[in-house]
Amino acid sequence: xxxxxxxxxxxxxIRVITERMPHVRSVAVGVWVETGSRHEVEGRGGMSHLIEHxxxxxxxxxxxxxxxxxxxxxxxxxxxxxxKEHTCFYVQVLDEHLPLAVDLLTDxxxxxxxxxxxxxxxxxxxxxxxxxxxxxxxDVIHDLFAAxxxxxxxxxxxxxxxxELVESYGRxxxxxxxxxxxxxxxxxxxVAGNVTHDRVVELFGAxxxxxxxxxxxxVQQPARIIPGVNIVHKTLEQVHVVIGFxxxxxxxxxxxxxFLLNDVIGGSMSSRLFQEVRERQGLVYSIHxxxxxxxxxxxxxxxxxxxxxxxxxxxxxxxxxxxxxxxxGVTEDELKRAKDHLKGSLMLSxxxxxxxxxxxxxxxxxFGSFLTLDQMLGAIDRVKHDEVQALVAELxxxxxxxxxxxxxxDRRNLPAELRN
Numbered sequence: 001x002x003x004x005x006x007x008x009x010x011x012x013x014i015r016v017i018t019e020r021m022p023h024v025r026s027v028a029v030g031v032w033v034e035t036g037s038r039h040e041v042e043g044r045g046g047m048s049h050l051i052e053h054x055x056x057x058x059x060x061x062x063x064x065x066x067x068x069x070x071x072x073x074x075x076x077x078x079x080x081x082x083x084k085e086h087t088c089f090y091v092q093v094l095d096e097h098l099p100l101a102v103d104l105l106t107d108x109x110x111x112x113x114x115x116x117x118x119x120x121x122x123x124x125x126x127x128x129x130x131x132x133x134x135x136x137x138x139d140v141i142h143d144l145f146a147a148x149x150x151x152x153x154x155x156x157x158x159x160x161x162x163x164e165l166v167e168s169y170g171r172x173x174x175x176x177x178x179x180x181x182x183x184x185x186x187x188x189x190x191v192a193g194n195v196t197h198d199r200v201v202e203l204f205g206a207x208x209x210x211x212x213x214x215x216x217x218x219v220q221q222p223a224r225i226i227p228g229v230n231i232v233h234k235t236l237e238q239v240h241v242v243i244g245f246x247x248x249x250x251x252x253x254x255x256x257x258x259f260l261l262n263d264v265i266g267g268s269m270s271s272r273l274f275q276e277v278r279e280r281q282g283l284v285y286s287i288h289x290x291x292x293x294x295x296x297x298x299x300x301x302x303x304x305x306x307x308x309x310x311x312x313x314x315x316x317x318x319x320x321x322x323x324x325x326x327x328x329g330v331t332e333d334e335l336k337r338a339k340d341h342l343k344g345s346l347m348l349s350x351x352x353x354x355x356x357x358x359x360x361x362x363x364x365x366x367f368g369s370f371l372t373l374d375q376m377l378g379a380i381d382r383v384k385h386d387e388v389q390a391l392v393a394e395l396x397x398x399x400x401x402x403x404x405x406x407x408x409x410d411r412r413n414l415p416a417e418l419r420n
Contacts, residue, residue, distance in 0.1 A: 027193030046161015247298030
């Protein structure tokens with residue numbers, strides 16, 4: 001599998017990164033901005049997410065309907081998303097429609113209207129989105145967990161913001177925030193598909209010509225995980241639980257060992273937790289482990305949901321498996337299966353232009369460079385057994401354990417060692 005990666009920095013500081021895929025007929029184009037919910041100052045929670053919605057609601061040259069109609073007329077797809085550390089606006093079209101994709105994306109970044117009527121309508125949409133999340137306990141539990149472990153830190157704030165904050169925003173506040181944050185030195189253009197690098201640079205260079213603006217200075221608070229137990233009572237059919245430990249930041253040298261440890265613990269159908277708690281005991285429908293990584297910190301967590309009578313069994317079984325992993329370690333067979341699973345998943349995930357575009361941007365955001373597929377596969381293969389063992393000993397520290405539950409539960413349902 002060949003990879004044709006190139007990078008150019010425009011005169012205004014915008015980074016343009018491409019990967020040519022001549023065997024396809026489509027192209028995925030993403031404008032990534034290094035701003036997200038963790039960068040929002042006090043009183044501006046949810047602003048990045050609201051802006052993500054608003055830029056598609058009209059520019060100086062296009063109405064919201066015209067934007068949608070243009071995309072539909074060429075069979076393209078258009079969307080955006082906001083995370084804690086970045087925002088992405090992207091378009092996927094046939095390669096012949098690349099100029100349209102570039103014109104649209106530069107238009108929404110350079111000339112958004114933030115029309116007051118559209119702002120009020122979109123605020124209403126975001127409020128509905130917040131209510132939708134509140135009605136989805138397996139989403140709410142992760143927000144509650146973040147608020148617990150990152151208490152009094154921007155990482156603990158919800159990406160969507162709160163109802164009160166969203167309702168309070170006016171056009172001037174949105175426009176001022178956009179002008180300060182969505183500026184060239186924080187912008188990455190990532191393009192994957194049947195394109196040439198020079199053509200992409202030509203189009204975006206012309207589209208962003210004259211767009212210069214220095215970013216405001218940021219003071220980023222260091223993040224520290226706060227252990228403890230948080231029981232949130234809510235009338236639900238199930239109890240949802242997240243158990244978390246310290247993890248690693250994006251660019252940590254040990255990240256591949258962590259990927260493999262996560263796979264062994266609960267990241268696959270053959271993992272310890274899935275096989276023991278679901279397959280052998282039948283206590284849950286859903287249980288998995290996962291990794292959340294940020295620029296300076298991260299977590300390794302386990303999520304599960306079960307009915308109240310089985311909660312104690314699920315928690316005890318989960319903790320037992322984690323303690324066994326720490327006491328006896330990961331076996332060589334488990335490590336080999338995890339490597340094969342991780343490599344296969346990685347290769348399958350990179351078969352589309354959109355996934356390749358995402359990889360380009362994230363590598364630039366996290367590492368300031370690009371890792372080929374062969375380099376990533378090689379890094380997985382090179383992880384030694386003792387490196388995974390060292391992570392088990394370091395991360396699975398119950399003194400650093402954080403536990404959040406949501407549902408019909410109180411502390412009496414917890415094991416004695418977690419009640420205090």
